[in-house]
Amino acid sequence: MAQNTPRIYDSEYHSKGKAMRKIPPKIPPPPKETKAIRPLYDEHGAEGYYAAFGANYRNPHEAIIHRCLAQATTQWQLNTESMLDLACGSGEVTLFFKAHGTRQITGIDPFTGEAYLQRTRQTALPHTFEDIENGALVGQSFGVIVCSFALHLAEASRLPALCYQLAQVSSSLIVLTPHKRPHISPTWGWHMHDEYLIERVRTRLYQRR
Secondary structure (H helix, E strand, O other): OOOOOOOEEEOOOOOOOOOOOOOOOOOOOOOOOOOOHHHHHHHHOHHHHHHHHHHHOOOOOHHHHHHHHHHHHHHOOOOOOEEEEEOOOOOHHHHHHHHOOOOEEEEEOOOOHHHHHHHHOOOOEOOOHHHHHOOOOOOOOOOEEEEEOOHHHOOOOOHHHHHHHHHOOOOEEEEEEOOOOOOOOHHHOEEEEEEEEEOOEEEEEEEEO
16 A cells, blocks of 8 residues: 655744644753763763663753644644653653643653652653563553654664564554654554654654554
8 A cells, every 4th residue: 555755844934834732831840951961872872871870860852852742742633542651761751741631651661760750750660672572561552652762772673573562552653853763664563654853853653554
């Protein structure tokens, strides 16, 4: 079956005529960033960084993440009755969806559970990408999966099995990434439906094949 070519546009200049939702003020603001993350990535590696600093982790791009999600929930028809926050960090995505009425939210992160608990008052499951590849989510179901600033860090060799397992538990996957990565092949269970760009952050909607 022929697939529609995803539309890519810069949201700074193209809003498709729809007003973006404002973020309710009850979302707790993150503490100010005390040290840039990139040098620490370079020093420790991504996994080493989160293992060492995960308890105090805060995403310095939280405001942009919320803008991206505001446009996603306005522009796309999503089932937000239940949501999987994959690689949930300190709860940036969870807090947004809570503020917009989602009640069934599951967070997963093997490194930042303490930071997630502090901000969301929820406990994150400590699954790794490898755990998910091996069936950690079998039998579960979510209206939508959101993975913010994390999937591009997964080893390329792991992506096919990881994406396949995610397609078994949801029909929609939203990926926020500061890169063109990750490349998700249609043979892994997903096709990209749409994409937009806000301040160099790409937000992509994948739908299960």
